[in-house]
Amino acid sequence: MVDTFDDSDYQLSMDNIPKHIAIIMDGNGRWAKKRGLQRIAGHKEGMNNVKTIAITASDFGVKVLTLYAFSTENWGRPTSEVNFLMRLPIDFFSVFMPDLMKNNIKVIATGLIEKIPKNTRQIIQRAMDDTKDNTGMILNFAFNYGGRADILEATKALAQKVKDNEFSVDAIDEKIFEDNLLTNVLGELADPDLLIRTSGETRISNFMLWQLAYTEMVFNDNLWPDYSSEDLEHDIIKYQNRDRRFGKLN
Template identity: 70%
Template sequence: MTQILEDNNIKLSQDNIPSHIAVIMDGNGRWAKKRGLPRVAGHKEGMNNVKTIAIKASKLGVKVLTLYAFSTENWGRPSTEVNFLMKLPIDFFGVFMPELMQNNIRVFATGILDDVPEKTRNIIIKAIDETKNNTGMILNFAFNYGGRADILEATKRIVKKIQNDELVIDDIDESLFSKNLLTNTLKGFSDPDLLIRTSGETRISNFMLWQMAYTEMIFEDILWPDYSPENLVEDIYKFQNRDRRFGKLN
């Protein structure tokens, strides 16, 4: 029997909660500009909203929530903004770690952390270690992540294994390629079921290009700092009313 969860007068099927939700948290700068504030104020407000949405997703039964926190292209922004963004993980985990622990949330990171400033990298690694025994939802930060870089690095790893006689070309299939992507740490949940992008933009911005082959996508006009738990419930409801055929016929 299908179990029904009623939230904000919306009925959700507990049997069809997306296992992996990915979010492009867009609109922080515009949120600040509308209020006559510097862009960094929007990023700070967006950081605060991460906790709110993560806890709600966890309570709804989501297995993995991936947040696109910093892309490989974001290095091209003004240095003052980049420096602030590099400081956000330090502030976030410094403030919200007790609540993440209380909600049994486990922290992961997907990205090229070797290129991140040492202080930022260390706090992310520390958060991953401190939550490693938690058994609830995985809060996965895509930090210094780019979909093209992910695919290129996976290709290089496979080529190197062929050069070392660990593989032959005929060994390469979709499964093997997926295992060489950065999202392999998520195991059975590496491919998002649902992508949400806030701010009204309708592009995926070099995010999980391989992994999102059959991801359902929802583009919200809401700026990320204003995106609420109620909006998340509504988007999951929209997801549950999609007909997912994966290229086949039902």
């Protein structure tokens, strides 16, 4: 087991729910392989699980749920798999939009969205437009996102602003830098309180490198399609039993 914490004697506290949970949804391909199926079958099953976990997180009172849906490195996968992954948002929003609206969930996307195929980009934008007035949990899809690309693009933007005399180099602080990251739309909720990675892998895979500085991390052995609402509850309990000091002494 990756995490040996025994939560059997603990109950979920609704007074200490992480405001922002980020999930690296790993293990779709291995889930399919174990069943003798093609990798795309795992991605489809994983897509179906997004609805379950999103609604559960919303019911728990989570403010932001960020899902690592497609990384800047995923373009290196076989073309057929990439094409299928680009169709997933189209299928997801076509099927699950009524559930998102019913649960007052607001959809946003952070990533280099302008570099994905037009049809995918349009359906993501439509989902954002259709849910923009919802006031419940923010469901943030990190799509064509990479932590290094995020920092690099912010650096380029700041360099251009200095060049244009908008401010001096010495004026750049953490707040200004964060305002130029792709997650700036989340404001004070940009940094996850809890990161969950499924499938038992224990790395962050170029995800939110700046934002994860003081994030609590839980690595769950279950493959993403098998990750359940009960798993989410247990992982939040693990979070609730951590001592978050942010580099200080309590």
